[in-house]
Amino acid sequence: xxxxxxxxxxxxxxxxxxxxxxxxxxxxxxxxxxxxxxxxxxxxxxxxxxxxxxxxxxxxxxxxxxxxxxxxxxxxxxxxxxxxxxxxxxxxxxxxxxxxxxxxxxxxxxxx
Amino acid sequence: xxxxxxxxxxxxxxxxxxxxxxxxxxxxxxxxxxxxxxxxxxxxxxxxxxxxxxxxxxxxxxxxxxxxxxxxxxxxxxxxxxxxxxxxxxxxxxxxxxxxxxxxxxxxxxx
Numbered sequence: 001x002x003x004x005x006x007x008x009x010x011x012x013x014x015x016x017x018x019x020x021x022x023x024x025x026x027x028x029x030x031x032x033x034x035x036x037x038x039x040x041x042x043x044x045x046x047x048x049x050x051x052x053x054x055x056x057x058x059x060x061x062x063x064x065x066x067x068x069x070x071x072x073x074x075x076x077x078x079x080x081x082x083x084x085x086x087x088x089x090x091x092x093x094x095x096x097x098x099x100x101x102x103x104x105x106x107x108x109x110x111x112x
Numbered sequence: 113x114x115x116x117x118x119x120x121x122x123x124x125x126x127x128x129x130x131x132x133x134x135x136x137x138x139x140x141x142x143x144x145x146x147x148x149x150x151x152x153x154x155x156x157x158x159x160x161x162x163x164x165x166x167x168x169x170x171x172x173x174x175x176x177x178x179x180x181x182x183x184x185x186x187x188x189x190x191x192x193x194x195x196x197x198x199x200x201x202x203x204x205x206x207x208x209x210x211x212x213x214x215x216x217x218x219x220x221x222x223x
Contacts, residue, residue: 004154031209043155043200043213050209058210090154097209098143101202103154 002027004104006091012110013081021076021107023091031094032074033058033101034066036087043090049074050097081111116144116201116214124220131188133217135201136181142204144177146186149198149216158186158199163206193223 004025013019025032033048035058045058049068063085065077074093078085088108092101119134135144143162147155161168161177161184168175174187184203188195198216205212 033211035213040215042215043202045211045213048209056209059212088152092155098204100145100157100160101147101155101211102157103147105154106152 002102004091004093004102006089006104006107008107009105010108012112014112015082016080019078019081019109021078021089021091021109023074023076023104024072025074025093025102026072027093027095027102028071029093029095029102030071031097031099031101032068033092034064034074034076035090035092036060036085037090037106038087046076046089081109083111085109086111116203116212118199118201118214118217120217121215122218122220124222125191127191127193127221127223129191131191131195131219131221133186133199133201133219135184135186135203135214137184137201137203138182140179140206142206144184144201144203145211146173146175146184147200147202147213149200151197155200188219191219191221193221195219196221 034046035043044060047066049055091104094101145160146158149155172189177184200216202211
């Protein structure tokens with residue numbers, strides 16, 4: 001089944017404790033992206049990747065890192081999480097840029 | 113930065129009626145996509161319209177794009193209770209690979 005998976009789905013952590021949210025797609029897509037969704041603010045793009053080893057900043061990259069070492073994986077790294085990074089995170093992928101995006105189920109992160 | 117802004121923020125209609133949602137954006141675009149989200153779940157792609165297209169249909173969905181007014185509309189005909197969801201537009205800014213979603217329109221279809 002074609003899908004985008006994210007892990008974990010729910011995470012409660014403390015300020016400053018490094019964490020990684022994994023994202024994987026099985027559709028051989030070149031374009032991958034991370035978004036965060038907050039009430040009243042909609043979805044905002046954090047980082048995107050056009051292909052392996054090609055990443056760029058979205059609208060709200062501060063406090064986040066990404067890597068794209070393999071085509072199927074695009075992990076989101078929070079080196080030192082803070083409470084303002086409490087949010088619902090979505091990973092998405094598309095065949096190439098400019099095509100429909102397939103979204104993962106979301107990761108609900110709480111930083112205390 | 114550019115943002116897709118949906119209007120209205122919330123819409124409540126009776127089953128069988130049509131629902132129209134509008135999206136405005138600020139700069140030139142490569143394409144504009146519409147997505148649906150059910151209650152905090154992942155987004156589902158509905159339709160993509162490219163900057164050189166004016167109208168597209170998919171089942172009960174009709175999307176129009178007016179690049180001169182920098183606006184798009186999504187029409188859902190003969191709505192059903194299952195259409196209850198939030199709807200987002202996502203314009204892709206020309207010359208970039210970035211999408212900036214709006215805050216969405218919350219549609220409620222009453223049975």
